[in-house]
Amino acid sequence: xxxxxxxxxxxxxxxxxxxxxxxxxxxxxxxxxxxxxxxxxxxxxxxxxxxxxxxxxxxxxxxxxxxxxxxxxxxxxxxxxxxxxxxxxxxxxxxxxxxxxxxxxxxxxxxxxxxxxxxxxxxxxxxxxxxxxxxxxxxxxxxxxxxxxxxxxxxxxxxxxxxxxxxxxxxxxxxxxxxxxxxxxxxxxxxxxxxxxxxxxxxxxxxxxxxxxxxxxxxxxxxxxxxxxxxxxxxxxxxxxxxxxxxxxxxxxxxxxxxxxxxxxxxxxxxxxxxxxxxxxxxxxxxxxxxxxxxxxxxxxxxxxxxxxxxxxxxxxxxxxxxxxxxxxxxxxxxxxxxxxxxxxxxxxxxxxxxxxxxxxxxxxxxxxxxxxxxxxxxxxxxxxxxxxxxxxxxxxxxxxxxxxxxxxxxxxxxxxxxxxxxxxxxxxxxxxxxxxxxxxxxxxxxxxxxxxxxxxxxxxxxxxxxxxxxxxxxx
Amino acid sequence: xxxxxxxxxxxxxxxxxxxxxxxxxxxxxxxxxxxxxxxxxxxxxxxxxxxxxxxxxxxxxxxxxxxxxxxxxxxxxxxxxxxxxxxxxxxxxxxxxxxxxxxxxxxxxxxxxxxxxxxxxxxxxxxxxxxxxxxxxxxxxxxxxxxxxx
Numbered sequence: 001x002x003x004x005x006x007x008x009x010x011x012x013x014x015x016x017x018x019x020x021x022x023x024x025x026x027x028x029x030x031x032x033x034x035x036x037x038x039x040x041x042x043x044x045x046x047x048x049x050x051x052x053x054x055x056x057x058x059x060x061x062x063x064x065x066x067x068x069x070x071x072x073x074x075x076x077x078x079x080x081x082x083x084x085x086x087x088x089x090x091x092x093x094x095x096x097x098x099x100x101x102x103x104x105x106x107x108x109x110x111x112x113x114x115x116x117x118x119x120x121x122x123x124x125x126x127x128x129x130x131x132x133x134x135x136x137x138x139x140x141x142x143x144x145x146x147x148x149x150x151x152x153x154x155x156x157x158x159x160x161x162x163x164x165x166x167x168x169x170x171x172x173x174x175x176x177x178x179x180x181x182x183x184x185x186x187x188x189x190x191x192x193x194x195x196x197x198x199x200x201x202x203x204x205x206x207x208x209x210x211x212x213x214x215x216x217x218x219x220x221x222x223x224x225x226x227x228x229x230x231x232x233x234x235x236x237x238x239x240x241x242x243x244x245x246x247x248x249x250x251x252x253x254x255x256x257x258x259x260x261x262x263x264x265x266x267x268x269x270x271x272x273x274x275x276x277x278x279x280x281x282x283x284x285x286x287x288x289x290x291x292x293x294x295x296x297x298x299x300x301x302x303x304x305x306x307x308x309x310x311x312x313x314x315x316x317x318x319x320x321x322x323x324x325x326x327x328x329x330x331x332x333x334x335x336x337x338x339x340x341x342x343x344x345x346x347x348x349x350x351x352x353x354x355x356x357x358x359x360x361x362x363x364x365x366x367x368x369x370x371x372x373x374x375x376x377x378x379x380x381x382x383x384x385x386x387x388x389x390x391x392x393x394x395x396x397x398x399x400x401x402x403x404x405x406x407x408x409x410x411x412x413x414x415x416x417x418x419x420x421x422x423x424x425x426x427x428x429x430x431x432x433x434x435x436x437x438x439x440x441x442x443x444x445x446x447x448x449x450x451x452x453x454x455x456x457x458x459x460x461x462x463x464x465x466x467x468x469x470x471x472x473x474x475x476x
Numbered sequence: 477x478x479x480x481x482x483x484x485x486x487x488x489x490x491x492x493x494x495x496x497x498x499x500x501x502x503x504x505x506x507x508x509x510x511x512x513x514x515x516x517x518x519x520x521x522x523x524x525x526x527x528x529x530x531x532x533x534x535x536x537x538x539x540x541x542x543x544x545x546x547x548x549x550x551x552x553x554x555x556x557x558x559x560x561x562x563x564x565x566x567x568x569x570x571x572x573x574x575x576x577x578x579x580x581x582x583x584x585x586x587x588x589x590x591x592x593x594x595x596x597x598x599x600x601x602x603x604x605x606x607x608x609x610x611x612x613x614x615x616x617x618x619x620x621x622x623x624x625x626x
Contacts, residue, residue, distance in 0.1 A: 114500050125507050135527035138565065146573050154577035157544050161579065192528075221492070225499060232503035386502040 008186030009197055011071060012179075013037075016044025018078040022085065023272045026094045029086050034212035039258075039276070041205030042251045045198065046283035049178040050332045056178075057335075060156045064185045096267045096406065102219050111220045115211055115227060119204060122231045126200055129241035134192035136199070136243035143169055144245055145195055147177035152184045162342045170342030173333060175287040176245050195243045202248040203240025206453050207231055209251070213258040214460050217265060217407075226460040229388045230453055233376040239449060245288050246446045252284035253294055254453040257417075260302065261410035261461060263318070271321035278325025286333055289344070290425075290450060295326075297420035298413065305412040345433070354430045364429045367440045368422075375445040376452070392459050402464035411461050418451050418458070526565055527573065534574040536614045537590065546579045548589035550606060550621065552598045555582070567592065584608065584623065593617035 017040035021029060024036060048071065055067050103111065135141045151158045151174075162170045176198070183194030207227050215223035230236060240247040259277035266273065281298055284291030302322070306315040354360050378387040403411055425447045432439050541547065555568045571592055572580040580590065584606055591610075593599030595617050603610060607624035614620070 111496070114496075118500065118503055121504055121507055138569075141527050141573055142569055146576060149573070149576040153543075155543075157577060160544065160577055221496065224496065228499050228503045232506075386506070 008068070008183060009194075011075065012044035012048040013040050013201070014044070015048060015071070015075050015078070016040030016042070016046075018075065018082050019043050019047060020276065021082050022078065023276055025266055025268060025270045025272050027086055027088065027090055029082070032212070032216060034208060035216055038205050038209035038212055039255055041201050042248070042255055042283060043276075043279065045179050045201070045248075046175055046252070046279070046286060046329070048182065049175045050286065050329060052178045052182045053174060053332055053336065056151070056158065061151070061158050062155065068186065093267050095265050098217070098219070103221060108220050111224045115224050118228060118231055119207060122207075122237055123200065123204055126203060126237050126241040127196075129238055130196040130199065130243075133242060134196065136192075136195060136241075137239075139245075140195065140243035143172060144176045144243065145180060147172070147174065148180035148184070148195070149190070151177055151181035152190060159340050162340055169345070171337065171344045172289065172341075173286045173291075174336060175283065176248060196241070199240045199243040199247065202251045203237060206236075206247065206251045206254055209254055209258060210453055210457055213261075213457065217258075217261055217461065222460045222463075226456045229392075229456055232386050232388070233378070233449075233452065234380055235375060235377040235445065235449055236452065238377070239446070244446070246450050249284055249288045249291055249294075250450045250453050252280050252287060252291065253450060254457060255280040256284065256294075256298060257414040257454040257457055260298075260413050261407065261457075264407050264410040271318045274318045275321040275325040278322040278327075279329060280325075281322075282326045282329025282333070286329055288450075290421075290447070292333075293424045293428075294417065294421050297424060298417040301416035301420060302413045305409050305416060309409040309412070351431055351433050354432070354436075360430055360436060363436065364426055364440065367444055368426070371444050371448060375448040392463075395463060396459065399464045401462040403462055407461070411458055414454060414458050418454060421451060527570060530567075530570050531574050533616050533618060534571065537618050537620060538575055540612065540614075540620060541575065541578055541588070544577065545588075546581055546586050547575070548584050548586040548621075549580050549582050549592065550584055550589055550602060550608070551592045552594055552602045584621075587622065589621040589623070591617075591619035591621045593619070 017037060020036045020039045020043055024032070026032065051071070051074075052067070055070070059067070102108075130136075136145070147161070150161055154160060176195075179198055180195045183198070184190050187194065207230055210230055211223040211227035213223070214226050236247065236250075256277045259273040259280060263271065263273040263277070277298075281291075281295045285295045299322075303315055306318070373387065373389050376387070376389075425444075429436065429440060429444075549568060549571060551567060553567070556566050568580070568582055571590060575590070588611075589608060591599055591603065591608075593602065596613065599617055599619060603619075603621060608621040609624050611620040611622050
């Protein structure tokens with residue numbers, strides 16, 4: 001039984017790894033393994049949750065042995081496809097070479113060791129937090145695990161809650177509840193270990209994604225620094241351990257951001273990273289409603305940046321691939337929203353008068369500015385609080401940014417998408433029918449946290465190197 | 477020679493190495509006391525998790541209730557209160573969570589009503605005041621009630 005449960009835990013990650021490897025531009029399976037594995041955490045859990053939702057609709061929430069057999073069969077089939085693909089050799093260079101200075105092999109080994117030591121120490125801290133509070137935060141048990149209980153205990157009546165609507169938040173998407181319910185079905189028992197494990201996977205999947213993406217696109221030093229800053233953000237680790245959906249959402253936003261930057265590094269005419277970015281954006285929307293906002297923001301941001309950078313033909317040529325990744329997940333979301341979800345609290349009533357109230361603008365702007373420096377709860381982290389926000393802001397202000405023209409579109413897309421998402425959050429606060437102070441106090445830090453890993457990625461992509469770059473001689 | 481290769485061969489300047497070690501220590505050291513001191517507290521913290529303890533409290537009642545439908549709710553204290561883990565909770569919301577997939581409504585109108593009392597004595601007063609009838613008492617002040625006269 002324990003073995004089956006373990007397989008059920010690991011199977012989504014394996015499925016994600018096969019999926020990412022099938023789409024990965026480089027056919028050699030051992031290349032970019034850390035990057036592919038980190039992307040696999042989110043891709044696997046996200047895609048399996050969509051599959052589980054389809055099974056739920058087809059089977060009436062029953063026949064789980066058959067479901068797990070189907071999962072295994074699909075995984076085996078995909079693995080066979082992957083092996084067949086890997087056998088076709090293709091020695092053409094897949095990526096443009098990296099221009100950033102790389103450390104020596106010895107330094108690389110030291111950095112990797114330091115990264116792993118930090119990561120294991122933070123995993124231990126996260127597990128201690130999770131075990132001390134196995135039900136997680138109020139939002140975790142009150143929203144996500146509550147829905148998971150309906151899915152696990154409710155049988156064919158899993159959606160009874162929808163008829164009651166607000167305040168049960170029945171319009172929230174089901175990626176997390178489905179993943180938790182699937183884990184309980186696999187374990188055969190309702191155990192806190194499942195949501196805790198999912199929370200830990202997404203938290204440290206984000207850390208590994210940040211490290212491996214920057215190590216590949218820049219160098220290991222930047223990867224280490226960015227991931228150390230993320231691991232040194234207490235709110236992020238605590239939030240992940242307390243099973244809140246903001247961390248999985250942050251993972252998918254980061255994944256989309258990374259994949260758009262990977263697209264710009266490609267030397268071959270392939271749009272596989274953009275297609276995977278489409279999947280990541282869809283899964284962000286399948287995780288939280290804020291993900292829908294991010295999807296709109298990144299679509300608009302990509303249109304603007306690629307059109308300005310390379311012309312609209314370039315945007316037209318990559319967009320079908322983005323949509324090919326997005327549409328299957330979006331179809332699941334639309335099915336859920338149209339047939340099973342209750343009304344959204346903003347649909348039930350919004351405060352249009354808020355748009356014409358200057359004091360609301362002032363209050364929200366003031367809180368945004370203040371919380372931008374405090375949302376990570378750095379002040380609670382040890383005797384020497386390590387707040388990276390002023391340091392990064394100061395460094396950027398003094399030294400500016402350093403990007404190659406080829407990389408500009410990906411970084412600009414991500415940066416513009418984050419700015420638009422922040423503007424979207426601002427508007428939601430303006431329009432909220434609930435008490436503004438309560439909303440901002442309870443939600444603002446979490447919204448910043450959703451964008452934090454991506455912002456770190458963009459900063460460490462764009463920061464100029466502190467090492468003076470060798471200037472080419474005129475005769476060169 | 478590709479850009480940056482000379483740097484790769486030469487390694488990083490000392491100031492960069494010192495900076496990296498500093499960042500490493502700034503992230504590692506504050507977290508260590510948490511790891512070293514907290515494992516001993518696991519056993520202390522776990523039973524106090526208010527959701528886990530209330531889940532256990534409602535376990536017998538859950539078995540006695542139907543698997544689907546709506547039940548009412550009545551209690552002798554405020555709906556939002558501290559529950560021993562340092563946090564303030566809505567006891568009504570926790571009850572809803574514990575009894576899922578039943579729907580719990582904060583009312584005595586449904587046919588079956590969940591009584592959630594601090595003690596049997598305190599519960600008996602509320603039951604009499606609301607003209608309810610006890611169908612069954614469970615442990616720790618939990619009971620199943622029906623409307624009076626049924």
